[in-house]
Amino acid sequence: MAEGRRRIPKDKYDIFSNLVVVLFAGLSLFPLYWLFTSSxxxxxxxxKMPPDWFPKTFTLNNYIELFNNQPAFRWGFNSVIVALVATVALIIVSSLAAYAFSKLHFKGKNFIFxxxxSSLMxxxxIIIVPLFRVIDQLGWVNSINGMIWPNVAVAFGVFMLKGFFDQIPNSLREAARIDGASELRTFSQIMLPIVKPGIGALFILYFVQVWNDYLWQLVVGQENQVKTLQVGIATLMQDLNPNFGYKMAGAVxxxxxxxxxxxxxxxxxxKGISAGAVKE
Structure with a gap:
């Protein structure tokens, strides 16, 4: 029975699978294409219907109005500062905590981890109201600090990087200690370079998350000069006679x-995603 079946050649199967991948990739990229051309x-x-798949009347007025009529450069600068500082601070704190949970021994380690x-769930x-009251007591409402530091107190980076530190043999740390290296030097010069792929993956994931954290940035930053790019772009849509091209340019x-x-x-x-998926 098996001999009667015709097997599909591997090269034809590869061509078919590649065509399917290209098709779905094109469908996934189409919203980005529509956003860019509409700007x-x-x-x-x-x-208008039927739509123009490519601009018949090409204009740069949407971008000119965006930067002339709104503090778009200021919004972009605020977004970069908030996302970059929060991500770098999270990586520093998370890598230190993940190293401690993975390689050090202290009482209550498992319970604390x-x-x-559990806080990730x-x-x-749910905590946005009490968190806002804390930020208000610190005087950080309508300030960059109020957007940055609450995003640093997140356990996601600790959970992610601990898996990378767990894959490093303990013998490597013990050899460094025998050679006279301090705990901080062992961490910074030996352990940390090994988990660079995990740090790179964490940087991308969390930078994007903070950059798109619209709700918290909207709650904390109400003044026009403190708004981030996401919040500022959302304010471009007016209730009456909205300029869609204006907002498309802001989204781009x-x-x-x-x-x-x-x-x-x-x-x-x-490398970080693939390495994190492998357990030795």
Missing amino acids: FKNSADIV IAFV IPKE VAAIPMLLVFAFFQSYFT
Whole structure:
């Protein structure tokens, strides 16, 4: 019975699978293409039916109005500072904590780690009111600090990096201690370079998360000069006679930094995800 069946050649199967991948990749990229091309159209051309798949009337007025009529540069600067500082601070804190949970021995280590991981199951929307009251007491409402530091107190980075530190043999740390290296030097010069792929993956994941943290940035930053790019772009849509091209241009400006971050850290992201999925 098996001999009667005709087997599909491997090369034909590869061609078919590649075509399927290209098809779904094109469908996934189409919203990005539509967003980019619509930013060069007039508002009326964006909503007309049937749609124009490519701008018939190419215009840069949407971008000119965006940067002339709104403090878009200030919004972008605020977003970069908030996302970059919060991500770097999270990596520093998380790598130190993950190393301690993975390689050091102290009382209550397992209980504290479980408490850390359990906090990941609590949605941020539940604690947003008490968190805002804390920020208000610190005087950080309508300030960059109020957007940055609450994003550092997150257990996700500890949970992620601990898996990478667990894969490093303990004998490597013991050899460093025999050679006279301090705990801090062992961590910074021996352990940390080994987990670079995990740090790169964490950087991308959390930078994107903080960059798109619209709700918290909306709650904390109400003044126009303190708004981030995400919040500022959302305010461009007016209730009456909205300019869709204006908002499309703002969405493109907000998306470009994400594309650049992924392009620069793509290799670290791929290595980090694949390494984190392997258990020795």
